[in-house]
Amino acid sequence: MNTEITRAGSSLNQEEHQSFHDLFEAYNGHEGDLVPLLQKTQEKYGYLSQEAINEISRFLKISENQIFGVATFYSQFRFNAPGRHSIKVCLGTACHVRGGQVLGEAVGRELDVLPGETTDDKRFDFQRVACLGCCALAPVIQIDSDIHSRMSVIRLKGILEKYE
Amino acid sequence: MNSFNTVRKTSLEKWQALQASKVPIIYLGAASCGIAAGAMEILEAIEKTLEEKKIEAKIIKVGCIGPCYLEPLMDIALPGKPRISYANVTPQKVPRIIESYLVKGNPEPRLALAHFGNGNHGFPEEIPGFFDLPMLKSQVRVVLRNCGLIDPEEIDHYIANDGYSGLMKGLLNGPEKVIEIVKEAGLRGRGGAGFPTFKKWEICRNTKAPQKFMICNADEGDPGAFMNRSLIEGDPHAVLEGLLIAAYAIGATHGYIYIRAEYPLAIARLKKAIGQMREYGFLGKNIQDSGFGFDITIKEGAGAFVCGEETALIASIEGKRGMPRSRPPFPAIAGLHGMPTIINNVETLGTLPNILRNGASWYRQYGTQGNYGTKTFSLVGKIRRSGLIEVPLGMTLRQIIFDIGGGSRKPFKAVQTGGPSGGCLSEEFLDTPVNYESLTAAGSIMGSGGLIVLDDDTCVVDLARYFLDFTQRESCGKCSPCRVGSRHMVEILQRITKGEGEAEDLTKLQTLGETVKRGSLCGLGQTAPNPVLTTLKYFRPEYLMHVKEKHCPAAVCRDLIEYRVVPGKCTGCQKCVSVCPTGAITGPRAEPHNLDPSKCIKCRACYEICRYDAIAGDAIIIKSARSTVDEQTV
Numbered sequence: 001m002n003t004e005i006t007r008a009g010s011s012l013n014q015e016e017h018q019s020f021h022d023l024f025e026a027y028n029g030h031e032g033d034l035v036p037l038l039q040k041t042q043e044k045y046g047y048l049s050q051e052a053i054n055e056i057s058r059f060l061k062i063s064e065n066q067i068f069g070v071a072t073f074y075s076q077f078r079f080n081a082p083g084r085h086s087i088k089v090c091l092g093t094a095c096h097v098r099g100g101q102v103l104g105e106a107v108g109r110e111l112d113v114l115p116g117e118t119t120d121d122k123r124f125d126f127q128r129v130a131c132l133g134c135c136a137l138a139p140v141i142q143i144d145s146d147i148h149s150r151m152s153v154i155r156l157k158g159i160l161e162k163y164e
Numbered sequence: 165m166n167s168f169n170t171v172r173k174t175s176l177e178k179w180q181a182l183q184a185s186k187v188p189i190i191y192l193g194a195a196s197c198g199i200a201a202g203a204m205e206i207l208e209a210i211e212k213t214l215e216e217k218k219i220e221a222k223i224i225k226v227g228c229i230g231p232c233y234l235e236p237l238m239d240i241a242l243p244g245k246p247r248i249s250y251a252n253v254t255p256q257k258v259p260r261i262i263e264s265y266l267v268k269g270n271p272e273p274r275l276a277l278a279h280f281g282n283g284n285h286g287f288p289e290e291i292p293g294f295f296d297l298p299m300l301k302s303q304v305r306v307v308l309r310n311c312g313l314i315d316p317e318e319i320d321h322y323i324a325n326d327g328y329s330g331l332m333k334g335l336l337n338g339p340e341k342v343i344e345i346v347k348e349a350g351l352r353g354r355g356g357a358g359f360p361t362f363k364k365w366e367i368c369r370n371t372k373a374p375q376k377f378m379i380c381n382a383d384e385g386d387p388g389a390f391m392n393r394s395l396i397e398g399d400p401h402a403v404l405e406g407l408l409i410a411a412y413a414i415g416a417t418h419g420y421i422y423i424r425a426e427y428p429l430a431i432a433r434l435k436k437a438i439g440q441m442r443e444y445g446f447l448g449k450n451i452q453d454s455g456f457g458f459d460i461t462i463k464e465g466a467g468a469f470v471c472g473e474e475t476a477l478i479a480s481i482e483g484k485r486g487m488p489r490s491r492p493p494f495p496a497i498a499g500l501h502g503m504p505t506i507i508n509n510v511e512t513l514g515t516l517p518n519i520l521r522n523g524a525s526w527y528r529q530y531g532t533q534g535n536y537g538t539k540t541f542s543l544v545g546k547i548r549r550s551g552l553i554e555v556p557l558g559m560t561l562r563q564i565i566f567d568i569g570g571g572s573r574k575p576f577k578a579v580q581t582g583g584p585s586g587g588c589l590s591e592e593f594l595d596t597p598v599n600y601e602s603l604t605a606a607g608s609i610m611g612s613g614g615l616i617v618l619d620d621d622t623c624v625v626d627l628a629r630y631f632l633d634f635t636q637r638e639s640c641g642k643c644s645p646c647r648v649g650s651r652h653m654v655e656i657l658q659r660i661t662k663g664e665g666e667a668e669d670l671t672k673l674q675t676l677g678e679t680v681k682r683g684s685l686c687g688l689g690q691t692a693p694n695p696v697l698t699t700l701k702y703f704r705p706e707y708l709m710h711v712k713e714k715h716c717p718a719a720v721c722r723d724l725i726e727y728r729v730v731p732g733k734c735t736g737c738q739k740c741v742s743v744c745p746t747g748a749i750t751g752p753r754a755e756p757h758n759l760d761p762s763k764c765i766k767c768r769a770c771y772e773i774c775r776y777d778a779i780a781g782d783a784i785i786i787k788s789a790r791s792t793v794d795e796q797t798v
């Protein structure tokens with residue numbers, strides 16, 4: 001954890017501060033708002049930055065540790081900045097038995113990136129997910145909001161090229 | 165009731181006007197599966213073709229009708245005629261389909277899959293009825309009755325097809341009577357455990373409290389199952405009507421739908437549907453003047469399998485880590501914020517309007533003693549006709565897999581039911597009737613409805629490792645049998661699949677599995693060993709081959725397999741040379757290539773390109789390293 005930032009309390013300027021507060025407006029500060037707020041924050045900024053967690057902690061009056069405890073429990077949340085595109089390889093059962101794992105490795109090799117990370121040129125971030133609900137068309141990958149079904153290793157390259 | 169009759173009348177008029185439409189209607193399967201298969205490109209092609217040919221037609225996006233393997237699916241209804249369905253449509257095929265049927269009125273049996281409606285409506289004889297197709301013939305559509313047939317974004321379509329009349333009946337009869345009807349119908353929870361629905365409702369109803377909650381469990385955590393997603397996308401109001409019926413029966417004033425964030429389309433459909441309910445007086449303080457007040461909040465799950473478990477789900481809604489707690493007290497007595505709470509699965513709720521509308525004895529005509537009604541399944545894996553199906557309980561696995569699903573291309577090996585909590589059943593269980601008790605007796609469970617078919621190319625040891633790895637990662641860590649035991653089991657299974665297993669590993673797995681099963685706090689740990697225990701029991705020889713001979717007969721476990729070129733088949737086309745990322749394949753054009761196993765990373769690229777692009781098609785094979793098959797003859 002980056003202690004430098006937490007120590008200083010909020011390191012945001014007025015404008016950034018305001019942008020968080022616009023986000024919080026729809027909530028009334030109950031503990032039950034935590035997960036939805038984390039989701040909204042991630043939706044807006046793409047990830048949960050240290051600053052964001054700090055702001056949420058002040059708003060809901062719960063400790064940052066507690067927030068991290070909750071956020072790390074759920075696989076949806078990410079703590080590093082996303083790439084321009086997001087690629088998710090399905091590792092659900094249907095995709096597994098139809099070669100999802102080899103497909104995942106091919107993505108990693110093609111883009112030189114590990115699951116959970118973002119490529120150096122920030123072009124892609126790479127996630128593994130358990131089922132996108134299109135199991136009948138396995139194996140599938142999702143890039144941004146497009147789902148590519150009946151995937152194969154040799155189709156992958158051509159598809160990746162469409163995302164700059 | 166009066167106001168409902170007015171609403172119903174208007175909805176019916178709108179629906180009938182659509183049926184009597186003077187312009188043709190094109191129905192496009194645009195559920196997540198359809199979109200993944202390319203429905204949006206089809207939509208573009210349709211719009212372009214209509215414009216070019218200056219044809220007027222109405223396009224309606226519908227949910228998934230079931231046979232996902234035929235996606236993208238589009239139907240055309242000419243005025244006064246039922247729909248004709250076209251399967252595996254491509255943008256290139258669209259102009260041909262439109263030209264032949266919309267312009268010339270000839271449905272072209274070569275292009276058409278099937279027609280809707282009873283009788284043949286003067287369609288060519290070669291075009292079968294949609295519900296006579298082998299995949300559909302023995303299905304019974306109760307829960308899925310509207311999916312693929314109505315516009316899921318139009319509440320009028322739902323109401324015109326008897327929607328919300330089950331609720332209205334319930335509101336007239338009073339909550340006790342609703343519970344009574346559900347009891348008589350014999351409905352059991354479709355979320356996995358099969359607990360009688362009326363029983364928990366009754367407990368909740370009889371608990372005195374200032375507030376009660378009703379939750380719809382749409383977390384659908386089983387990876388490889390999509391029944392709940394399809395139902396919500398294809399007929400959201402059915403689930404919402406069910407939620408209202410349940411809430412009314414137990415006396416809840418507020419409801420939640422806990423749905424996984426990976427289902428954006430389903431979430432959007434629910435939001436839209438909830439808005440329409442409000443507009444039509446199905447939400448708020450005084451629903452249809454009945455005095456019953458109810459409202460709904462959508463909560464997006466954040467990606468944790470264990471949150472499908474009811475106490476963990478409640479913790480998650482409360483904003484905490486989704487950790488299960490021990491029961492009792494059951495949520496029906498003390499649940500969300502300590503208040504009596506009922507959690508029902510999407511499909512359980514989707515069934516309720518049908519039961520209320522048609523009565524308990526109507527529902528009991530489906531299924532068998534103690535297991536009444538129908539169940540939806542997602543039929544996937546190594547199966548010809550994959551998709552979403554609904555069958556009466558009591559149908560055998562064989563009927564489902566072979567009659568409906570058409571079997572697997574390679575010889576059938578096993579079927580996995582119940583997801584990570586379920587088991588793997590071998591061929592000898594094919595005649596087992598699908599009901600809660602017989603699947604449990606076989607060592608598996610019914611679960612929520614995932615059916616994964618495995619053929620000879622699937623390794624059951626690898627599958628057991630896969631499931632255990634999944635549950636172990638998803639273990640919330642609260643109790644040690646699950647946290648430590650499952651991790652240990654994964655380590656052993658990893659060793660075995662790497663060819664480093666020893667004979668006593670199998671006994672260890674067995675003992676550990678039984679311990680985790682007995683000692684875990686919640687259903688996750690209590691069922692996690694099932695995939696291992698069932699495969700150990702029914703596929704022991706395959707484990708032994710991995711352990712003793714370091715041989716994976718399915719040629720899946722990567723440390724035990726090799727890629728080989730079959731010299732007698734290789735034409736030397738060099739396609740594989742061009743895709744190999746490590747330069748493991750070499751050879752001059754027109755001569756059989758060489759594959760250097762020390763450089764091969766088993767990435768599958770050569771295997772695929774040979775099958776799809778090369779002349780030979782099968783010159784590259786994946787074999788167990790121990791296999792001694794003569795390469796010239798395979």
Ligand SMILES: Cc1cc2nc3c(=O)[nH]c(=O)nc-3n(C[C@H](O)[C@H](O)[C@H](O)COP(=O)(O)O)c2cc1C
Binds near residue numbers: 384385470
């Ligand atoms: C680990 C675990 C995961 C579960 N996941 C789900 C799920 O995704 N969907 C679901 O409806 N029930 C799930 N359940 C079952 C629920 O705890 C609960 O029994 C069910 O939602 C009750 O609804 P029903 O009575 O309508 O079946 C899960 C249970 C366990 C132990």
Ligand code: FES
Binds near residue numbers: 388
């Ligand atoms: S298993 Fe991959 S989409 Fe369901």
